[in-house]
Structure formats: C-alpha cells, structure tokens
Amino acid sequence: MAHSTPEQDGPTRPDGTAYEVVKSEEQWKDELGSGAYYVLRQGGTEPAFVGEYTDTKTPGVYRCRACGAELFRSDAKFDSHCGWPSFFSPLAQDSVTYLEDSSLGYVRTEVRCSRCGGHLGHVFEGEGYPTPTDLRYCINSISVTLEPDPPE
Numbered sequence: 001m002a003h004s005t006p007e008q009d010g011p012t013r014p015d016g017t018a019y020e021v022v023k024s025e026e027q028w029k030d031e032l033g034s035g036a037y038y039v040l041r042q043g044g045t046e047p048a049f050v051g052e053y054t055d056t057k058t059p060g061v062y063r064c065r066a067c068g069a070e071l072f073r074s075d076a077k078f079d080s081h082c083g084w085p086s087f088f089s090p091l092a093q094d095s096v097t098y099l100e101d102s103s104l105g106y107v108r109t110e111v112r113c114s115r116c117g118g119h120l121g122h123v124f125e126g127e128g129y130p131t132p133t134d135l136r137y138c139i140n141s142i143s144v145t146l147e148p149d150p151p152e
C-alpha cells in the first residue's frame, strides 16, 4: 500500500494530495483556540448573526485564520442577510477546495482552504442574489481574518 488512510496521515485534498500546511490536532488546538478549532478543524458552524465580519464593509483581504492564505476580497462580499459573511467568489479559483458534504441528510458543497484544509463554510448557488455569479460562499467569520487595505 502506497498510501495510508487520511485519518492516519492527517487531512488530504479530495484528489488525495496532501495539504501544504499540516499540523497535528494538538498544535491546531493550541494555536487556534477552541472556537476557531471547532469550526476550522472540526467543520463546525458559528451561530448566525454573531460573527465578527457578518456586516463588515472594510476594504481588504480575508485570510485563512489557520494558515494565512488569501481567500476572499472585500469587493466580492455582499449583503445576503443570511447571518454569515457572504462572498460571490473566492479571490482565486484555486484558493479554495470543494468537498461534498451530506452531514445534514442532503448534499451541500463544503468550502475549505486549499492550503491547510481548514473548514470555511459552504457554497450555495442559484438563490437569485443579484451578484455576478449567483453563488453564495457562506463563510464563518471565525475561519478568517480581515487584513484591511493600507490607507492610500
């Protein structure tokens, strides 16, 4: 056997390749604290309307809270009124990775950071939001950190 199971090796991408940033669960827990660890590493969801960035309009880049990868730009953020920060597209197509998630009994598309595999949220399509893509990347505030643009 060339490959051992993902459970033994830590998380891998859906195509079987390893994430660039790999740490032990203990290390993640230490660095992230229990709230961010629950969402980023255990696929949890923060409650609606309480996240730090739900209504934030500040121009800047949203980075992965776990590994610092650039994930979303503020100009793709829109008012979805769903209670979580919502973006109509990631910063680059390869900055996020998609996984099928049937944990609630129906299929949703989970969005993870391509660099460390951290759980970010889910993406929904065809909801009729007036955005260029008709996609809603529904992202947990606690999974990301906003780096405001430097003042001009």
Ligand SMILES: [Zn+2]
Pocket: 064, 065, 066, 067, 068, 069, 113, 114, 115, 116, 117, 118
């Ligand atoms: Zn990451």
